[in-house]
Amino acid sequence: MAEKQTCSCGCGAGERGKNRIIFACAGASNTGQISNLAAVQLTDEGYGSLACTSLLAAGAANLTKMCRESDGVVIIDGCPNACASRIAEQKEITPDQHIIITELGIKKSGDRGNITDEEIETVVSRAWEGRCR
């Protein structure tokens, strides 16, 4: 499972002001679940803050406002259906970074029991690398 570290060395101090909002599609397939696991890991690593995609869909005005005031919106979709991205679009939110997991060589399937750390790492590194902008 994903490595969790709480850093006490004072690193990343310059990033404390970074306020990225991360939405995962969190769909039922393996890639949907990877999107959620990657978003949680990115939050743990200090890349941004995981936010609730279904709450956005439900029309929470405060969340829409938070996105507009953030330093960036990151959307992680499991497949080209791009459900999370479409929800954001409906709320007139344009992502700064949009990652589609199946485009990273991970095949979509209904097998959620065999998600590997490498698959999660592939998505997490993609975000940190600043790809898909």
Place this chain on the structure above:
Amino acid sequence: MVNIEVLGTGCLKCKRMMKNVEAAVKEMGIEAEVVKIEDITEIMDRGVMLTPALMIDGELAVSGRVADVNEIKEILQG
């Protein structure tokens, strides 16, 4: 040959910076010596107070955050 130093005591953000540097160097196809400096005294000796940090040929380029691959490429291109 470009000398690239990635400074950080070894936590996740420092590792992310190192990975991004390696990706940038590979994509640019340049000759570079990439060194990771984890010793806190060595880091302080270079005047770096915030990690992760990136030094190119002895000049501080980034401090206190992870630079993404494109940013590192831009820095390396000068």
